[in-house]
Structure formats: C-alpha cells, structure tokens
Amino acid sequence: MRTYRPHPQQSGRAWEVADVKVLQPLLLAGTHAVVTGAGSGIGQEICVRLVELGATVTGIGRNESALQRTAELVGSEQGSFRWFSADVRDCAQVRSIISEASAELGIDLLVNNAGGQFYAEADQISDNGFRAVVDLNLNAVFTVISEAKQFLARRGGSIVNISLSGVERGSVGLAHSLAARAGVLAMTKTLALEWAHLGIRVNCLAPGVVISDSLPDDIASSLRDHVVPESVPAGRPTPTADVAEFVAFIASPAGRMITGQLLQIDGAAHLGRGLHMVDEWPPAEESCDESRR
Numbered sequence: 501m502r503t504y505r506p507h508p509q510q511s512g513r514a515w516e517v518a519d520v521k522v523l524q525p526l527l528l529a530g531t532h533a534v535v536t537g538a539g540s541g542i543g544q545e546i547c548v549r550l551v552e553l554g555a556t557v558t559g560i561g562r563n564e565s566a567l568q569r570t571a572e573l574v575g576s577e578q579g580s581f582r583w584f585s586a587d588v589r590d591c592a593q594v595r596s597i598i599s600e601a602s603a604e605l606g607i608d609l610l611v612n613n614a615g616g617q618f619y620a621e622a623d624q625i626s627d628n629g630f631r632a633v634v635d636l637n638l639n640a641v642f643t644v645i646s647e648a649k650q651f652l653a654r655r656g657g658s659i660v661n662i663s664l665s666g667v668e669r670g671s672v673g674l675a676h677s678l679a680a681r682a683g684v685l686a687m688t689k690t691l692a693l694e695w696a697h698l699g700i701r702v703n704c705l706a707p708g709v710v711i712s713d714s715l716p717d718d719i720a721s722s723l724r725d726h727v728v729p730e731s732v733p734a735g736r737p738t739p740t741a742d743v744a745e746f747v748a749f750i751a752s753p754a755g756r757m758i759t760g761q762l763l764q765i766d767g768a769a770h771l772g773r774g775l776h777m778v779d780e781w782p783p784a785e786e787s788c789d790e791s792r793r
C-alpha cells in the first residue's frame with residue numbers, strides 16, 4: 501500500500517510553526533461570535549484567534565475548567581471572551597444561553613464546532629449509540645442555529661458548521677457521524693438559500709485529521725502513525741490554526757459572497773482512500789480483516 505509523506509522542503513519545525521495568520525489586525529473588532537465546543541482543540545483555537553482579531557466571543561461547552569482555560573489563553577487587549585457551561589443537546593438550556601448572550605450584541609458569527617463520535621462499524625452501533633451521535637452532531641446544530649437566527653439577522657451574520665472530511669463519500673466506522681454531518685451539509689445548503697435575503701451566510705468547514713492536545717495520547721499516535729500516512733495525500737495532519745484562520749476569513753467582509761459551501765481542509769484526504777479506511781482500526785494486528793476492505 502502506498503503511504504504518504506510530507507514534501508521534504510516543507511517539513512520539520514519550520515513548517516509546524518509557520519505563521520498562517522494572514523488576516524488584518526482587528527479585522528473583527530466590534531463583532532460578536534458564538535462558538536460551541538470552546539474549551540478544547542479546534543474550538544479553543546478559533547476562540548483565541550477571533551479574540552485576537554478583535555471579536556467579543558461567547559464560548560459554550562460542558563467542561564467548566566476547560567472553558568476557563570480558554571479564557572486564560574485568549575489575549576485581553578483586543579476582543580474579549582466569556583463562557584457558559586451547557587450540553588448543546590439540552591435544547592432549553594442552549595436556547596436560553598444564546599438569547600442571554602446575544603440580546604444586546606446580536607451575533608455576527610456562529611461556529612457550530614461541538615461534536616464528535618466513537619469509532620464503530622455499523623453493526624456495532626446500537627440504536628441509542630446512533631441517536632447519541634446524531635443528537636450531538638445534527639439535532640443540536642439545528643437547535644443552536646434556529647435560536648441564533650433572530651440575532652444573526654440583525655446585521656447579516658455568518659454560520660460556520662464544523663464538519664468532517666469525507667462527509668460526501670463515507671468512511672469506515674463513522675456511519676452515525678457522517679449521517680449526521682451529511683444532514684448538516686444539507687441543512688447548510690438549504691439555509692443558505694432560505695436566509696440569503698436576511699444577509700445570513702451558512703457554510704461547512706471540514707477538517708481532515710486534526711491532532712489537537714485534547715485527543716488521548718494513544719489516539720493521537722494512531723492518527724499520526726497510521727491514519728495520516730495512509731490516507732492523507734499531503735502527508736500531514738491539519739493544524740488547528742489553519743481552521744481558525746479560515747473561520748475568521750469567512751466571517752470577514754472578504755467572505756461576503758461565500759455561502760452554501762463545503763470546504764474540506766484536509767490535504768486531499770477526501771479524494772483518496774478515505775480518511776478512516778486504513779487497513780486496521782484500531783491499528784492493532786488482531787483487528788485486521790483484509791477480506792472486508
């Protein structure tokens with residue numbers, strides 16, 4: 501099987517730390533953003549960058565100490581960050597938080613980032629397991645968006661739904677998650693049509709493999725050692741900073757005509773074998789059954 505390596509001229513620490521901050525300072529000054537899943541990984545990086553660009557950011561997540569950590573990470577001299585603890589699947593609570601946070605400020609950017617799944621092939625997913633993943637990755641997104649609409653409509657805001665590379669093609673072990681995310685993609689395109697006259701834009705950003713600090717070590721090393729070389733043609737994971745910069749770009753005036761789109765930030769993973777179609781998952785000898793791939 502072919503494995504993928506990064507371009508030799510673009511490897512090592514120089515590439516890892518390359519500054520992808522290309523947007524103008526204070527680009528988002530005076531704006532209000534709501535970000536779900538703000539306490540870790542991609543969501544945390546998005547919050548830090550939006551505040552750096554001058555936005556007031558409201559973060560939502562379940563884990564209070566994680567949200568507090570995001571509050572400590574954001575700089576204070578530009579925008580600001582405040583947070584609310586909630587499970588996004590609790591419709592009443594999340595609706596109340598969004599209206600409390602946005603009554604005065606309105607919303608210029610909503611990032612539906614809270615999400616996740618467990619890896620299991622379809623015959624190992626119970627009805628309740630399927631429902632839990634769909635509740636988190638689809639139903640909660642609808643609730644948040646529908647509550648936020650009135651506030652987004654005030655000045656014509658932007659919605660970014662964080663999706664998953666492979667959403668249009670399928671990936672082994674992710675039937676529940678990709679079913680939910682395909683639903684979000686369909687909702688994205690539909691709302692882009694229905695709400696264009698309100699100035700509301702709706703897009704999906706789909707990262708490939710993102711190895712953030714929040715992943716357990718064993719999962720992170722499996723992703724780095726197996727999933728990336730075997731399924732990402734660019735041969736590297738997607739840095740959280742790349743996702744954060746693009747979220748800010750879409751929210752900026754330069755993104756004003758971008759709506760109803762899916763952008764996969766994944767080093768061409770969606771064009772290859774499939775992000776998760778590695779020969780073994782979990783990557784241990786006993787789980788490999790070649791006849792099924």
Ligand SMILES: CCCCCCCCCCC/C=C/C(=O)SCCNC(=O)CCNC(=O)[C@H](O)C(C)(C)COP(=O)(O)OP(=O)(O)OC[C@H]1O[C@@H](n2cnc3c(N)ncnc32)[C@H](O)[C@@H]1OP(=O)(O)O
Pocket residue numbers: 615616617618619620624625626627628629630632633636664708709710719723776
């Ligand atoms: C650690 C993440 C591994 C993902 C591996 C994917 C491989 C690709 C990696 C590259 C792309 C990565 C994308 C990412 O999204 S990274 C995000 C990282 N974090 C997560 O994804 C973790 C998020 N998961 C969760 O929060 C929970 O699993 C979830 C919300 C999905 C469910 O939690 P909840 O508390 O609602 O549910 P319960 O624990 O009560 O369980 C509900 C039912 O689901 C069944 N279940 C749970 N885990 C498994 C499992 N591993 N296999 C099979 N079934 C599972 C559980 O048994 C319940 O069903 P029953 O009542 O019928 O028993």
Ligand SMILES: NC(=O)C1=CN([C@@H]2O[C@H](COP(=O)(O)OP(=O)(O)OC[C@H]3O[C@@H](n4cnc5c(N)ncnc54)[C@H](OP(=O)(O)O)[C@@H]3O)[C@@H](O)[C@H]2O)C=CC1
Pocket residue numbers: 536537538539540541542543560561562563564566586587588589613614615616617636662663664665706707708709710711712714715
């Ligand atoms: N890492 C990757 O390779 C990829 C990730 N993605 C997606 O990007 C998004 C962010 O993932 P990533 O940063 O990597 O992973 P994390 O697990 O770090 O982020 C998920 C965030 O969502 C929050 N969250 C989860 N469930 C709930 C809930 N029920 N209510 C409120 N908040 C919740 C978590 O916070 P808390 O537990 O405190 O509630 C956490 O902050 C997810 O949707 C993920 O599926 C997409 C492609 C690839």
